Amino acid sequence: MITAFESFFEIQKKIHQLLFSWIPFSVGDLLYLLLGTYLFYLITKCFKKRSRQQSILKALILINILYFTYQIFWGMLYFQTPIIARLPEKEITLKERKKLALRYLEKCKQTRMFVTEDQHGIFIIADIKSIESEILHQQTKLPTIISDKKVSSINSFKSSLFKNVMSFTGILGYYNPFTAEAQYNCELPSSYLPFTVAHESAHQLGFAREQEANFIGYLVGVDSPNIELRYSTEYFTLKTLLNSMVYEDEQFVEYILKNYSDGMKRDRAFEKKFVLKHQGLLNDFFGITNNLFLKSNQQEGSVTYSYFIDLLVRYEK
Known part of the structure; x- marks a missing residue:
């Protein structure tokens, strides 16, 4: 039953991309x-x-x-066999997560040295189109044990027409199942943006669950030769690891944050400034509705990181 829906998803996605990808604005x-x-x-x-x-x-x-239409085009994909069923079982300990956090701290510090900065020393993307092309290329290299999805060479990434509103909602991007467009907020800090596009590309591949899309985005970006995509992916992974243990070992999290490189600290400060500038009732409302939407589709809530961490630790092993 689900396989039939997956096959139908591939057909309608290809048709929609052929129809809408060439249009310069978001049809969805x-x-x-x-x-x-x-x-x-x-x-x-x-x-x-x-x-x-x-x-x-x-x-x-x-x-x-x-x-x-939504259920036929997209909703049924939430019932696919989870990625975690393809990976070996592994106990996810605090010690293991700390080890990974230290590893990704060093990776981030090294990668951060080679990215472009603006006049304030904050990471800035030079060419988003090259990142989009790299994401499509890296999708062809996904491990077959994780993904057997059909990769499309059609670039159907679109900057959202609602980018100004999105900045106040906490929504970084979304996939439009009616037009097969991967939408993103182009006003995001550059440290967010490449991984957000990689995440939405995972939805475009057919991974409906949010944390699985994060994991596919991680696989797409973590070994990429594109330094901007790799840094954004490593930085997301580090932040997610820290978020997963902030209530278990706050001192360790503080230690990691203090050991950020100067460039990473500037990026973090800029992210915090962006979030504070766009906080408000709209942000709270969309946070609640997104949380309810995730749970209604057999997923963890929006503030939960455990599934992505489970996938990460099992894959690393």
């Missing part, structure tokens, strides 16, 4: 904007007694069509 975002406007129109019509019944009926029909 435009589609969402039009649908949202039409739904808002129907809701306003519901307040008029004469058209209330017909408007409610139209809204329910539209919502059901969208939900059914």
Whole structure:
């Protein structure tokens, strides 16, 4: 049953990419904007007694069509066999995570020395298109034990039309199953951006679960010759490891943070500044709704890192 949906996903993805990838702006975002406007129109019509019944009926029909299409195009992929079933069992200890954190600290410090900086000494991306091309290339090198997905050479990465709003929601990127576009917020700090694109490319491959997309993004970026993609991937991995043990050994986390290189400290300060600038009710609202969405699709909540760490530790071993 799931295999049939996976095959159908590959077919519709290829068709959608051929139809929409060449268009320079996000077709999916435009589609969402039009649908949202039409739904808002129907809701306003519901307040008029004469058209209330017909408007409610139209809204329910539209919502059901969208939900059914979403499930056929994407939702059923949440029921694929988890990646973790392909990896050997391993106890995920605090000692093991500390060892990995120290390793990725040194990797980050070394890689950070070779990236481009702006006038303030903060990591900046020189060419996002070269990173997108590298991600597509690295997908062809994914271990067969992890992925047997069909890799497309079509570049269907798009900067979101809602980038200004996204900065206030905490959403870094998303995959649009109706157009097969991998969306990202181009206003993100450069330390976030390459790994975010790699993460969304994993959804584009057909990995629906968020933490599995993180893991595929990690595999895509961790050994890449593209220094920007590799640094962003290593830095994400380090931060995730630290987040996983901040409540178990706060002193160790503080030790790692103090031993960041000067460049890494500047990047971290810029990330914190970006987050503080865009905090607010919208951020809290989308954090809650995203958490509920993940749990409704058989996933851990948005603040949980254990599954990615499980995959990382098992794969490293």
